[in-house]
Amino acid sequence: MANDVWALAEISGGKLASISLQLASKAAELAGTLGGSSAAVALGTNTQAAAADLGACGVQTVYASEGSVYDEYLTQPHVEALAALIQQHQPRLVLFGCTNFGRDVSARLAARLGLGIEYNVGDVAADNGEITMIVPAFGGSQAVTMAFQGEGTRLLGARPNAFATNRVGGTATVESVPAPAAPSNGAKVAGPFGTEGAAEAGHLGKAPDGHDIWMPAASGAKLEEAQIIVSGGRGLGGPQGFAQIEELATALGAGLGASRAAVDAGWVPYAHQVGQTGKTVKPTVYIACGISGAVQHKAGMGTSGLIIAINKDKDAPIFSFWDLGIVGDLNVVVPQLTAAVKQRKGS
Amino acid sequence: MKIVMCVKETPSTTAEKRFGADMRLERRKEDAIINPFDEYSIEEGLRQQEKHGGETIVLSMGPATATDTIRKALAMGADRGVLVSDPALAGSDAVATARVLAAALQKIGFDLVLFGSAAADAYGGIVPSAVAEFLGLPLLSFATKLDEDGTTAKIERQAEVGYNTVETQTPALVSVMKSINEPRYPSMKGIMQSKKKTIDTMSLADLGIESGTVGAGASGEKALSAEKITTQRKGEIYMGNDGAAERVVAFLVEQKVL
Ligand SMILES: Cc1cc2nc3c(=O)[nH]c(=O)nc-3n(C[C@H](O)[C@H](O)[C@H](O)COP(=O)(O)OP(=O)(O)OC[C@H]3O[C@@H](n4cnc5c(N)ncnc54)[C@H](O)[C@@H]3O)c2cc1C
Ligand SMILES: Nc1ncnc2c1ncn2[C@@H]1O[C@H](COP(=O)(O)O)[C@@H](O)[C@H]1O
Numbered sequence: 001m002a003n004d005v006w007a008l009a010e011i012s013g014g015k016l017a018s019i020s021l022q023l024a025s026k027a028a029e030l031a032g033t034l035g036g037s038s039a040a041v042a043l044g045t046n047t048q049a050a051a052a053d054l055g056a057c058g059v060q061t062v063y064a065s066e067g068s069v070y071d072e073y074l075t076q077p078h079v080e081a082l083a084a085l086i087q088q089h090q091p092r093l094v095l096f097g098c099t100n101f102g103r104d105v106s107a108r109l110a111a112r113l114g115l116g117i118e119y120n121v122g123d124v125a126a127d128n129g130e131i132t133m134i135v136p137a138f139g140g141s142q143a144v145t146m147a148f149q150g151e152g153t154r155l156l157g158a159r160p161n162a163f164a165t166n167r168v169g170g171t172a173t174v175e176s177v178p179a180p181a182a183p184s185n186g187a188k189v190a191g192p193f194g195t196e197g198a199a200e201a202g203h204l205g206k207a208p209d210g211h212d213i214w215m216p217a218a219s220g221a222k223l224e225e226a227q228i229i230v231s232g233g234r235g236l237g238g239p240q241g242f243a244q245i246e247e248l249a250t251a252l253g254a255g256l257g258a259s260r261a262a263v264d265a266g267w268v269p270y271a272h273q274v275g276q277t278g279k280t281v282k283p284t285v286y287i288a289c290g291i292s293g294a295v296q297h298k299a300g301m302g303t304s305g306l307i308i309a310i311n312k313d314k315d316a317p318i319f320s321f322w323d324l325g326i327v328g329d330l331n332v333v334v335p336q337l338t339a340a341v342k343q344r345k346g347s
Numbered sequence: 348m349k350i351v352m353c354v355k356e357t358p359s360t361t362a363e364k365r366f367g368a369d370m371r372l373e374r375r376k377e378d379a380i381i382n383p384f385d386e387y388s389i390e391e392g393l394r395q396q397e398k399h400g401g402e403t404i405v406l407s408m409g410p411a412t413a414t415d416t417i418r419k420a421l422a423m424g425a426d427r428g429v430l431v432s433d434p435a436l437a438g439s440d441a442v443a444t445a446r447v448l449a450a451a452l453q454k455i456g457f458d459l460v461l462f463g464s465a466a467a468d469a470y471g472g473i474v475p476s477a478v479a480e481f482l483g484l485p486l487l488s489f490a491t492k493l494d495e496d497g498t499t500a501k502i503e504r505q506a507e508v509g510y511n512t513v514e515t516q517t518p519a520l521v522s523v524m525k526s527i528n529e530p531r532y533p534s535m536k537g538i539m540q541s542k543k544k545t546i547d548t549m550s551l552a553d554l555g556i557e558s559g560t561v562g563a564g565a566s567g568e569k570a571l572s573a574e575k576i577t578t579q580r581k582g583e584i585y586m587g588n589d590g591a592a593e594r595v596v597a598f599l600v601e602q603k604v605l
Contacts, residue, residue, distance in 0.1 A: 012506070074504075074513055075476070076485060100489050100506065107476035110442050116567020117442065119471055136576065137372075137469070138364040145571045154567065157473075187485035190501070191512035228604055252605070285604050287595075295470060306602060307580065308595060314584070323581040324598045328588040336592035344596060344605060 003036025003129075004091040008082070009054060010101050011044030013071060018165070019097040020050070021057050023158065025166035026124070027095055028058030033126040036092060039063060040172070041085060043078050044070040048174070055172030057165065062172040067179025074187040075104045080180040083112055086153055093131060098157040099276075106155045116148050119157030160299060161280045223272065226255030229283045231274055231301070232267075233259035235290020235311065235330060242267040244334045245289055251341040257281065257301070259291045275300035289330050293318025310334065348401030348458045348497070352392040352425065353448055353478075356409045356416040357382040357468045366573050369563075371438060372468060376412055381419055384463030386530040388523050391493060392461050393424045393531070399497065402426050404455060408436065408447050414546050421541035422533035428546035429455060435551055438563025445477030447561060450554040452482065459500065462522040464489055475522040487513050487521045495519065 007023035009016060024040045031038035039061040040054040051062040063085055069077045082105065086094065094109075096102040098119050110117040122143070123134040133146045133156065148154045223229060230252060232245035242262060249256045257274040258267070274281055276296040286304035291297060293309070293316055301307070302321060309318045310326045310333055319325050326333055358364065358378040367373045381389075389405070396403045405420040407413050408431040417428035431451050439447070452460060465472035479486035487493075490502035491510065500519035504511050505526075533541070551558055559565060585594045599605035 074485070074488065079480070103472045104476040104486065104488050107441065107445070107473035108480040110473075110567075111445055111477040111480035114442075117440075117473070118568045119473060120469070132571070137573070142364075142366075142573050143576050144366075144573045146568055147571055148568050150567055183485070185485060185516060187487055187513050187515045189511055190514050285599065285602065308598065310591075310595075314586075319584070321580055323583065324595065325582075325584045326591045326595065327584060327586050328591050332588040333591045333595075336588075337595050340592045340596045341605070344600075 002090055002092060003031065003034035004089065004093075005031040005034065005036060005038050006091045006094045007038075007040045007054070007059065008094060008096040008102065008105065009040050009042045009050055010097060010099065011042060011047065011050055011070070012101075014044065014046035016042075016050040016053055017097075017099075019099065019158075019160050021053060021165040021167075022161065022163040023095045023097060024054045024057040024059045025168075026158070026163040028060075028168070029166070030093065030124065030126050030131075031060075034092065034129060034131075037061065039091070041065075041082060043067075043081055043179075051172055051174045055170050056167050058168045058170050059172050062174050063177050064174050065177040065179050069179050069182050072189055073183055074189065075101075075108060076183040076186050077180050078105050079108045079112065080183075081177060082109055085177065086113060086115075091153055093154050093156055095156050095158055098159050102157055106157055110155055113153070115153050115155050116150060117155040117157065118146055118148070121146075121156055121158045122162050124156060124158070160276045223255045223257060223274070223279050223281050226281070226283050228252050228254035228285045228287070229257045229274075229281055229301075229304075230254045230287045230289065231257030231259070231291060232262055232289050233291030233297075234261035234265070235292075236262065236267070237290075237331075239267045241290075241331070244330075244338070248287075248289075248334055248338045248341070251338050251345070254287070255281075255283070257286075259294075259297050288318055289334060291318060292316045293321070348395070348399045349404070349456055350392045350395055350401060350459045350461065351404045351406050351452060351455060351457045352385070352389050352420065352461045353463075353474075354385045354389065354405050354407045354417065354420050355382040355463070355466045355468075356380070356407065356413045357466055366570070369438070371563075371570075374410075379412070379416055381416055382463055382466045382468075384465055384467060384525065385420075386423075387525055387527055388461035388463050389420050389423055389425060390528045390530040391521075391523050392459075394528065395459060395493070395495060399495070401458070404429060406448065406451055406455065407431070408439075408444055408451070411548075417546050418541050418544075419533065421544045421546075422538045423531060424533075424537055427544055429549060430546055431549045431554065433551040433558075435558035435562050438566060439561045440566040440568065441471050441473045442477055442567070443561040443565055445474050445481055447551075447554065447556060448474070449478045449481035450556055451549060452478070454549070454554060458497075458518050459495060460518075460520045462520070464522050464524050472522075475520065479520050482520070484518065484520055485515045487515060487519060490521050490523045491526045493521055493523065493527065
């Protein structure tokens with residue numbers, strides 16, 4: 001069996017998601033250790049540009065399939081193209097991201113081709129030709145070492161940000177693959193991103209409750225470098241509530257973070273989102289205000305030095321990975337805290 | 348309209364979790380609950396039934412005792428339950444689970460199948476898509492809103508960034524997100540009525556599935572060992588608003604960041 005390792009890139013609306021580069025970097029590294037070759041699979045529009053980025057992360061080949069059918073239908077065209085490629089080339093391992101897209105595609109592939117699949121992988125290593133994976137379990141309290149059983153191609157779903165992007169430089173050989181026809185019975189994307197106001201740069205469309213959703217601001221607060229981050233969630237109740245958090249952050253000289261719920265509600269730009277689909281941060285202290293601590297949020301801040309949580313619900317998931325927890329009303333506690341910090345700093 | 352809700356029994360999120368000698372999650376009966384994510388799909392099924400009429404069926408694959416969990420869904424208002432249970436199913440992975448659910452769904456028949464977005468034990472979130480593949484049908488995944496009119500099903504879908512609208516012809520498979528609705532609590536009357544509702548049990552033989560294609564032996568992966576992750580957190584709780592701000596300031600000072 002070949003020792004080739006592949007990465008499945010994520011392209012949506014012609015944009016390559018950053019996890020693709022993480023997966024490509026890891027595929028290149030693993031293929032090197034196993035003595036196989038590395039490749040990335042890029043399905044969608046603007047695949048030539050994607051191929052250049054993926055090649056820069058060290059993969060030798062990019063199987064590129066250009067077509068709008070990938071944006072028009074969920075999952076099924078991707079599975080058609082990938083199944084054919086996997087059957088033809090029989091790689092040992094295919095890396096995908098544990099994102100909505102990655103889960104949907106890999107689950108279908110596993111069912112269709114009878115492939116072993118492991119997901120939520122936090123780390124992977126190849127030693128003496130054996131592949132082992134570390135999968136966090138039980139809310140991140142245990143690290144389980146997993147191995148594949150049996151023969152054939154295996155699918156590995158990695159947590160976002162599990163692998164680093166490694167731009168080693170390089171150019172991949174691009175092999176073009178035809179796009180499949182539209183499925184006769186498919187999940188058709190009727191309203192793609194940016195249906196309203198798409199002309200406006202960075203506008204991604206509307207959330208179900210009518211609020212606007214924006215792309216990352218180019219400037220962006222240096223969240224990744226902040227020593228303290230004050231982060232706010234849905235519990236703040238509205239833009240005014242969020243303003244309280246900004247005041248606390250300013251008093252502490254801290255970075256301003258947010259949960260996806262706060263971003264989707266339009267209270268704060270996307271550039272401040274922490275989590276699986278936002279930024280990964282590791283400050284000395286992370287102060288979560290009115291944030292429940294969903295796994296997707298934890299994915300971006302779970303390795304912070306110290307975690308302070310202010311939440312009125314003592315059963316919130318955040319109270320399973322915290323250092324100091326205030327079970328109280330942030331409308332009372334946060335303004336008092338801001339005042340106390342100002343007083344202490346003598347400002 | 349025939350609506351099937353796929354419901355998994357999981358250990359309560361607060362229960363202490365341990366691995367057994369076989370390196371599988373030890374499941375204790377007293378900790379068993381409805382997978383919290385499935386309460387939203389049960390609720391959505393009931394709402395669709397209120398709109399369109401028809402029948403709601405709760406389908407679960409699990410140990411014989413999982414009838415208790417199905418009964419909780421029936422107490423919320425579903426009409427009847429189906430449990431697929433067989434000793435050969437122990438240790439099945441997501442693909443095997445999907446194989447079994449797909450076969451059971453074919454046997455039951457359906458216009459609409461609802462799933463949770465993930466199960467709270469392993470956060471896989473891959474069973475719904477694998478079921479769709481076995482059935483040769485599209486999946487409307489990660490729905491935050493569902494409209495179904497008998498011929499078309501349309502969802503608002505939570506994407507990696509933002510949302511989009513996705514539609515398909517019925518019969519349709521849909522996995523739902525938490526934000527889609529607010530699940531109801533079972534009423535006293537619902538609990539009483541649930542005791543009289545039927546739960547049918549199916550075995551692998553009933554579904555015509557070879558035991559070699561499911562269970563621990565057919566699993567494509569296995570756990571070798573587990574280790575406690577040692578990022579020890581202090582886990583201090585301060586109850587109430589009074590003095591909370593002072594405690595945070597003192598904490599920041601202790602940690603030398605203020
Ligand atoms: C594909 C995908 C990607 C995602 N990516 C991300 C991501 O990158 N980042 C992210 O954050 N989320 C992400 N999510 C969403 C995630 O699942 C949660 O929905 C989100 O994190 C919830 O945000 P929240 O904690 O602010 O809101 P909620 O879960 O609603 O929590 C609000 C909290 O505020 C508390 N509260 C309310 N009022 C008060 C008060 N007066 N005082 C004190 N506490 C109060 C409540 O008790 C509650 O715990 C993603 C989801 C998906 C499906
Ligand atoms: N054993 C099971 N019985 C019934 N439904 C299941 C089972 N396992 C998974 N599901 C369904 O698939 C969804 C996702 O589960 P998972 O892929 O295991 O995270 C759940 O929310 C359920 O709707």
